[in-house]
Amino acid sequence: MLTVQSLSKSYTRDKVSLNDVSFDAQPGTITAVIGPSGAGKTTLLRSLNQLIRDDAGTVTLNGENLRLLNKRALQRARRNIGMIFQNYNLIDALTVVENVLHGCLGRKSTLRGMLALYSADERAEAMALIGEMGLSEFAFVQCRHLSGGQKQRVGIARALMQHPQVLLCDEPIASLDPKSATLVMDILRQQADNKQLIVVVNLHQVAIARGYADHIVALNQGAKVFDGTAAALTDARVQEIYG
Numbered sequence: 001m002l003t004v005q006s007l008s009k010s011y012t013r014d015k016v017s018l019n020d021v022s023f024d025a026q027p028g029t030i031t032a033v034i035g036p037s038g039a040g041k042t043t044l045l046r047s048l049n050q051l052i053r054d055d056a057g058t059v060t061l062n063g064e065n066l067r068l069l070n071k072r073a074l075q076r077a078r079r080n081i082g083m084i085f086q087n088y089n090l091i092d093a094l095t096v097v098e099n100v101l102h103g104c105l106g107r108k109s110t111l112r113g114m115l116a117l118y119s120a121d122e123r124a125e126a127m128a129l130i131g132e133m134g135l136s137e138f139a140f141v142q143c144r145h146l147s148g149g150q151k152q153r154v155g156i157a158r159a160l161m162q163h164p165q166v167l168l169c170d171e172p173i174a175s176l177d178p179k180s181a182t183l184v185m186d187i188l189r190q191q192a193d194n195k196q197l198i199v200v201v202n203l204h205q206v207a208i209a210r211g212y213a214d215h216i217v218a219l220n221q222g223a224k225v226f227d228g229t230a231a232a233l234t235d236a237r238v239q240e241i242y243g
């Protein structure tokens with residue numbers, strides 16, 4: 001279980017961007033974080049793997065408070081936390097399989113990583129994941145030639161190559177058309193179910209959050225204003241959250 005307790009963050013003295021936020025996220029579930037622009041969704045997500053070092057609170061995974069870890073221990077803990085991004089963060093000049101293989105760099109020696117020396121097992125695993133994403137025919141195509149939806153599926157395969165317990169997704173469908181967005185969300189659902197992943201996803205689309213999330217956390221001006229099931233997120237609550 002991923003446990004967040006009393007997380008707070010201020011970038012500047014006069015403004016609180018995350019204000020005493022607490023929630024749990026369970027294996028095999030999708031937690032959607034929603035809220036208006038500037039509510040603190042990205043700050044929260046990036047605090048979960050300590051890409052942003054928060055000012056107060058705890059983030060606990062496997063009994064470890066990530067906020068207290070030194071640099072080396074945090075690097076090790078981050079191997080359990082994959083991340084996908086709105087803008088994919090792929091290397092466009094590399095092929096799909098090369099990008100996916102980058103996902104296992106964190107568990108390789110620096111030298112093997114630098115020389116891009118991957119084992120037969122790692123290559124087979126990358127190809128299997130590419131197949132799960134429905135991208136087998138593109139495995140040896142440079143990512144620059146893919147659509148946004150295809151790139152996001154490469155990003156998911158790369159994150160899964162890391163063997164994470166947690167998958168953090170920062171607005172993964174914000175740049176996608178509705179059909180590609182559905183495909184990406186379907187894949188996140190399958191992966192959460194099949195691999196008992198803890199998925200935390202920032203979303204702008206309330207309908208998608210209601211349709212896919214087991215658990216919804218809503219933020220407004222840095223504070224948690226809703227924490228419950230999709231069924232409990234009534235239209236009236238949505239109105240309150242978005243104002």
Ligand SMILES: Nc1ncnc2c1ncn2[C@@H]1O[C@H](COP(=O)(O)OP(=O)(O)OP(=O)(O)O)[C@@H](O)[C@H]1O
Nearest residue numbers: 011012016017035036037038039040041042043044
């Ligand atoms: N690096 C930074 N320095 C100063 N203030 C920041 C920084 N990053 C974010 N903020 C502020 O913190 C607040 C929360 O920002 P954040 O990006 O987390 O919100 P968000 O809900 O993800 O917004 P959006 O939906 O527009 O991406 C905003 O008021 C933002 O201006």
